[in-house]
Amino acid sequence: MGKKITDSRWFYILISILIAFALWVYIGKEANPVNTGTISNVKVVFSGLEVLEEQGLMISEGANQSVSLNIQARRDVFTRLNQGEVTVTIDVSGIAEPGEQTVPITTRIITYPRTITAADSIELRYTSPSAITFTVSRWDTKEVPVQGVFEGSVADGYQRGEFDITPETVTVSGQEEVVSQIQYAQVTVAQQEMSESFSQQCPYALIDVNGNTVTDSNLVVSPETVLVRLPVVVLKEVPLTVNLIAGGGATEANAKVTFSPTDTIMVAGSQADLEGLKEINLGDIQLADIYGSETFTKKVELASELTNVSGITEVEVTVTIEGLxxxxxxxxxxxxxxxxxxxxxxxxxxxxxxxxxxxxxxxxxxxxxxxxxxxxxxxxxxxxxxxxxxxxxxxxxxxxxxxxxxxxxxxxxx
Structure with missing residues (x-):
């Protein structure tokens, strides 16, 4: 009679292998069980934004969102999920008209890290929220002027000049309804007791038709800052004079000179430019041409680097000859x-x-x-x-x- 199969040495080897495999599978399942958990703060990403912008559209509301995903998967899958980012991607390239949009969250639009494969069998149980809602609006761009506002103070003996802002306009882009309301950009200087000129790159606020600040986070501005110059100069009261040319028997000692409406003017300029300015001479007057009393009209002219703060551009000079x-x-x-x-x-x-x-x-x-x-x-x-x-x-x-x-x-x- 032949040997029984149970008497075969290979039979027991095979049985040992099957038992070992069964034990391995059993132990593996016990060590890596199926768990249920929630992935929080999953970022919502929008794709196709370039195509949307080409059609003159933009996401005006709901651009920054996150969701929670409740999934079922083995323990090691959760470990690998924690090692990479999970995102929900919404393609907006097919949107052609403005309005509110709602996209359900499905497995198809969820992206897992590269360490997760199809064999990992992730089951999406539910999401919170169940759909992504966002608003698409028309996109608009325009240039607005930049204005300066002074809310500070100037030290005694000094005067501030006019704002010099570079560039003079900025570009604003964003939701059409919001951009249309913007009238200008405003930069504010609030320095106190200023005694020197101000020059600095400054941010600005966008102001609407009602004088209110526009704070829409979707607005895009260019440039983000402007160069603001605000000159502060020294004030000095300077006397007016004339050159009296002796003649006709009269000298300066015989001439009485009066100025109308004033014999001094207030001048503004740098400390260096004003330091040597002692008087403003209005020109010559020939005493030989004066009999008794005569009035001359003289222009008040200053060097280009100085400013006539008083605003008086001409005076009447009356010369009277006395004692002869x-x-x-x-x-x-x-x-x-x-x-x-x-x-x-x-x-x-x-x-x-x-x-x-x-x-x-x-x-x-x-x-x-x-x-x-x-x-x-x-x-x-x-x-x-x-x-x-x-x-x-x-x-x-x-x-x-x-x-x-x-x-x-x-x-x-x-």
Whole structure:
């Protein structure tokens, strides 16, 4: 008779292997049981945003969401899930119109880490919430001006200038309904007791038609900051002056000068520019041309680096001659010089009354012979006939008495 199979050595080897495998499977299931658990704060990710933007659309509400996933899987799967990110991905590339959108959360849109494979058999039991709701709105972009607002203070003796903001406009993009309400961007400087100029990159606030700040987190601005310059300059009160040119027997000591409406103006500038500024001179005034009192209009002009804070651009300067005597004298000593070649001059005017001025006792001593009139024809038109020409009156032999006024005579050329 042949041997029984149970007597075979290989039979027992096979039985041992099967028993070992069964024990391995049993022990494996006990060591790696199926568990149920919740994965919290799973981030919702939107794909296809570029396509959405190309259609002039954007996610205006619900862009930042998270969900909880309740799943069933073996213990080692949970271990590997904790080692990587789980996301819920929603494709928005197919949305063509604005409005509220609702997408149910299914296994198809859940992405697990690469360590998780199909063999891991994750069962999605439920989610919280069960669907993702978000709003799609039209996208708009526009440029708005940037304005500066000063809410601080300036130290005594200083003055702030005007805002200089670079760039002058910023670009705002976002939900059409929100962007349309934005009127301007506002940057605020709140420095206290300022004594030097301000220059800094500053953020800004977006202001709507009602003057309220717009705080929509979906708005995109460019650039995010602007360069703000706010000059602060020194103030200085500077006197106005004129140059009095002695003549006609009068000197600065005989002249009384008044300014209207003011004899000083307030000037703003840097410390260095104002340090050497002691006065603002309005130009020359010839005392020889003044008889009694005369008023001149003078422009107030400053260097380009200075600012006329007072805003007074011209003043009336009145000069009055005091303390001198006058006397009218007849002069017939008339000379014509620089006659054009080929012409013969003749002074039609034979004598001229001339006013002299000076200290009373000196004026009384002047003789007519000391006075002479000279007509210079170097600039006259060379033609025949008579013409009126300006003359210069000379007073010889006296340093304290002078001639007052402007004189002319009639000269004929033949």
């Amino acid at each position: 005597a006058t006397r009218t004298m007849k002069v017939d000593n008339i000379e014509v010089i620089n006659t054009p070649a080929g012409y013969v001059p003749e002074a039609i005017t034979k004598s001229c009354s001339v006013l002299i001025r000076g200290p009373e006792e000196d004026v009384a001593e002047i003789q007519e012979s000391q006075l002479r009139i000279v007509a210079d024809l170097s600039n006259t038109d060379p033609s025949t006939g008579s013409r009126t020409v300006p003359v210069k009156v000379y007073l010889d032999g006296s340093s304290s008495v002078g001639v007052v006024g402007v004189y002319t005579i009639v000269v004929s050329l033949s």
